[in-house]
Amino acid sequence: MDTIRDDTCPSFEGTLELIGRRWTGSVVQAAGQGARRFGEYRSMIEGISDRLLSQRLKELESAGLIDRTVVPSTPVQILYQLTPDGQALVDALMPLAQWSRRRSGHSGATQLPAA
Amino acid sequence: MDTIRDDTCPSFEGTLELIGRRWTGSVVQAAGQGARRFGEYRSMIEGISDRLLSQRLKELESAGLIDRTVVPSTPVQILYQLTPDGQALVDALMPLAQWSRRRSGHSGATQLPAA
Numbered sequence: 001m002d003t004i005r006d007d008t009c010p011s012f013e014g015t016l017e018l019i020g021r022r023w024t025g026s027v028v029q030a031a032g033q034g035a036r037r038f039g040e041y042r043s044m045i046e047g048i049s050d051r052l053l054s055q056r057l058k059e060l061e062s063a064g065l066i067d068r069t070v071v072p073s074t075p076v077q078i079l080y081q082l083t084p085d086g087q088a089l090v091d092a093l094m095p096l097a098q099w100s101r102r103r104s105g106h107s108g109a110t111q112l113p114a115a
Numbered sequence: 116m117d118t119i120r121d122d123t124c125p126s127f128e129g130t131l132e133l134i135g136r137r138w139t140g141s142v143v144q145a146a147g148q149g150a151r152r153f154g155e156y157r158s159m160i161e162g163i164s165d166r167l168l169s170q171r172l173k174e175l176e177s178a179g180l181i182d183r184t185v186v187p188s189t190p191v192q193i194l195y196q197l198t199p200d201g202q203a204l205v206d207a208l209m210p211l212a213q214w215s216r217r218r219s220g221h222s223g224a225t226q227l228p229a230a
Contacts, residue, residue: 011219012140012211012216013140013141014215015214015215016134016139016140017135018135019131020132020133020134021135022128022132024131025131026128085218088214088217089211089214091210092210092213092214093211094210095206095208095209095210096130096131096208096211098207099130100126100129101126101127103126103130103200104126
């Protein structure tokens with residue numbers, strides 16, 4: 001019987017915790033469509049607040065998954081896009097997205113138990 | 116520009132939220148090793164409390180990912196194991212686990228930003 005120790009897979013638990021935060025999946029998915037401005041993310045992700053979108057972008061930036069680029073145009077444009085690591089995450093999430101979609105076809109199986 | 120609406124992928128957000136809960140990844144991973152008793156899960160997952168293990172098992176059971184079986188032995192044994200749907204989830208999580216492992220090899224990239 002293998003022991004699952006905290007120190008053997010802290011990165012996996014950390015990953016699950018990061019992407020499990022509300023809206024993070026949607027932000028990463030939106031970023032997968034290319035470099036976008038803040039307002040474009042807001043339009044793409046229906047229902048997200050400015051405060052949470054800003055927080056999620058900052059978290060993903062500090063995790064090295066999203067790059068924030070200042071374009072020296074007039075007016076200045078700020079673009080957010082996936083880093084190569086972020087793109088690899090989006091790819092790694094595909095089987096999970098497919099699993100979710102298959103499951104949502106089942107009766108009642110999509111119900112999330114209360115925390 | 117595609118709009119990402121809440122109603123297009125509620126199942127994916129729900130999935131991320133479920134597996135993003137602390138210890139859930141470890142419990143699912145432990146369940147992937149076969150049918151086990153509560154005490155065996157506790158030994159396999161170092162650091163988890165009885166209360167949280169019990170809660171996570173119940174959540175996963177009510178999500179249809181873990182089956183609880185009562186074996187009519189003396190004393191009665193209660194075994195927890197993955198359902199076929201739970202096994203499919205473990206499989207779908209593999210690329211994400213690999214991504215996490217690759218990333219933990221990078222310098223500092225494993226750091227999880229504060230919630």
